[in-house]
Amino acid sequence: GEDVEQSLFLSVREGDSSVINCTYTDSSSTYLYWYKQEPGAGLQLLTYIFSNMDMKQDQRLTVLLNKKDKHLSLRIADTQTGDSAIYFCAESTNAGKSTFGDGTTLTVKP
Amino acid sequence: DTAVSQTPKYLVTQMGNDKSIKCEQNLGHDTMYWYKQDSKKFLKIMFSYNNKELIINETVPNRFSPKSPDKAHLNLHINSLELGDSAVYFCASSLTNEKLFFGSGTQLSVL
Numbered sequence: 157g158e159d160v161e162q163s164l165f166l167s168v169r170e171g172d173s174s175v176i177n178c179t180y181t182d183s184s185s186t187y188l189y190w191y192k193q194e195p196g197a198g199l200q201l202l203t204y205i206f207s208n209m210d211m212k213q214d215q216r217l218t219v220l221l222n223k224k225d226k227h228l229s230l231r232i233a234d235t236q237t238g239d240s241a242i243y244f245c246a247e248s249t250n251a252g253k254s255t256f257g258d259g260t261t262l263t264v265k266p
Numbered sequence: 267d268t269a270v271s272q273t274p275k276y277l278v279t280q281m282g283n284d285k286s287i288k289c290e291q292n293l294g295h296d297t298m299y300w301y302k303q304d305s306k307k308f309l310k311i312m313f314s315y316n317n318k319e320l321i322i323n324e325t326v327p328n329r330f331s332p333k334s335p336d337k338a339h340l341n342l343h344i345n346s347l348e349l350g351d352s353a354v355y356f357c358a359s360s361l362t363n364e365k366l367f368f369g370s371g372t373q374l375s376v377l
Binding site: 198248254256261 | 270299301306307308309310311314322356358360363364365366367368369370371
């Protein structure tokens with residue numbers, strides 16, 4: 157079945173870059189997503205990439221997709237304390253199901 | 267206007283009780299979901315409805331019964347609540363196979 161894995165914790169200093177990694181197993185994934193969850197809130201879509209793309213950049217965010225290795229990463233440039241949150245990687249397939257990773261808790265130290 | 271709204275935000279109840287959580291979306295989406303987030307923040311899909319039809323039903327106890335009266339609503343009824351049901355329940359919606367929009371969650375505490 158589908159499986160999405162990501163490391164659980166990442167700690168960086170303010171101003172550094174953060175890189176959150178994710179691997180997935182379903183080769184029929186159509187879209188891959190990054191969601192952000194702040195404390196006490198629901199998940200919000202941060203960015204996404206279509207499975208036939210290698211890279212997507214959106215201001216401080218860069219998403220890299222290696223479809224051969226089924227590896228997805230999210231790079232946050234110039235990380236700020238407001239970026240502290242849980243980041244979920246997710247994949248969706250044509251079957252209409254989204255599978256989420258267990259989330260990476262990003263802690264940004266001043 | 268809230269896109270995906272769920273009520274209540276907090277629900278504290280005794281073991282054995284029956285409770286419902288309501289969800290409504292005003293985005294015109296055709297698919298709605300219930301997810302459960304446990305104390306470790308792991309997120310697991312429970313149900314998915316597309317145009318009022320159940321399309322995903324993960325291994326959830328049959329004490330949980332979703333009901334979709336129309337495309338804009340997906341309610342979750344839970345019978346005979348157990349301690350292990352304590353979690354945050356998230357409703358979400360999407361267009362078919364597209365990105366999800368989440369509600370702000372219902373924190374359920376079973377005492």
